[in-house]
Amino acid sequence: MDILEVFKKFPKQEDCISYLEQVRWGGTPRCPYCHSDNSTSLSAEQRHHCNNCNTSYSVTVKTIFHQTHLPLQKWFLAVSLILNAKKGIAARQLARDLDVHRNTAWRISMKVREAMGQKEHRELLTGMVEMDETWIGARKPRHEFPGDKHPRGLGTSKTPVVGMVEREDGGQVYAKVAKKQDLNAKKTRALVRDRIDTGEAVLVTDENSIYLLMRDVLPHKMVNHKVWYVAGDAHTNTIESFWSLLKRGIVGQFHKVSLRHLPRYVDEFCYRYNHRRHADLFGLTIARGLGVA
Ligand SMILES: [Zn+2]
Incomplete structure (x- = not known):
């Protein structure tokens, strides 16, 4: 309307x-x-x-x-x-x-x-499910890091958001703000068990170490970004498109999203995506x- x-x-x-x-x-x-x-x-x-x-x-x-x-x-x-x-x-x-x-x-x-929050009971994600994490927020100024090197990933002041999306047409997404200390193989496995239909789904991720040992939980394909971006169906393009939508929204519209409110913005983008039809x-x-x- x-x-x-x-x-x-x-x-x-x-x-x-x-x-x-x-x-x-x-x-x-x-x-x-x-x-x-x-x-x-x-x-x-x-x-x-x-x-x-x-x-x-x-x-x-x-x-x-x-x-x-x-x-x-x-x-x-x-x-x-x-x-x-x-x-x-x-x-x-x-x-x-x-x-x-x-x-x-x-x-x-x-x-x-x-x-628009994601409080409702949700069905488990199934089929080909791409999972990835992204970082949102401002980096610290360059001079705060010795050696003029900007750290990436765990060394930054950005906040991680973890997400997974069904690749099929009309597929659903789930994303949430994570704690840096929770970005490890054990917590990630728990999240996968919690949100993905591990009996039916195939997981696709990059080679980040948090996705190691996922084979114990469900079939798992890994993308090697260094060697070849898209190897057959082993790609994470769907979740990466979602991240770029989220980031364009946050950077373009909200400038400084207070980290306190970041979960609500993430929910808003998930909601719009999941109910797009x-x-x-x-x-x-x-x-x-x-x-x-
Ligand atoms: Zn009454």
Whole structure:
């Protein structure tokens, strides 16, 4: 759904609330405090009175929209703008588009990213699965390293992100921010067992030592980047494309992504990638913001 459709479908606050009520409750309001559906509709601001626990509530209680002072249409516009920005959207830009303060735009975007998080139960990755790690963040200035040499990998101040992606058409990705000390063969094997269908999948990685001994877990092909970039199907092009999308988004739009928030940005890119063929991504994202998907 693009922003023109948002304006058209949800011109007023009450249209937004009716939509949220439909998505969250399917027509029968349910108290978010005691879960009773014995309630009386109050005319004011589309609120409801729970006859069981005697509280009044609206559809936004305990959702990402809770206690917002902003018209819901702005939220819907924000969801649309964020979903349609393939490389992500900076808070500054969102603030201009929504005509709100930059801090407000930032708070909304973080809430929407919360809805885009990878908390849901996920199916194990299967088929050809490419796995790789990348480093995100600023390097320390050159003079901080003796001998004018920039260290790579474990020696940098960057943060590692580990990811795996199904190569097949429409395949899914899983990526997460990792701790440097967890980049070892043992932890990586545990992650593979946790996220990949080891009975069916074939793993493809580069020759990093963290992928050694993976053969004990599942069939494993390694790419030797030094010798030949693509040897048959032993390549990691799919995950590398995902990394470049993620990095372009972060470098181009967010400049300095605080490492504290990096997991949410990674989730956002995974979400957009994994649902790229979803027929109603707007609806799905709203539903997740309401905690019902
Ligand atoms: Zn109640």
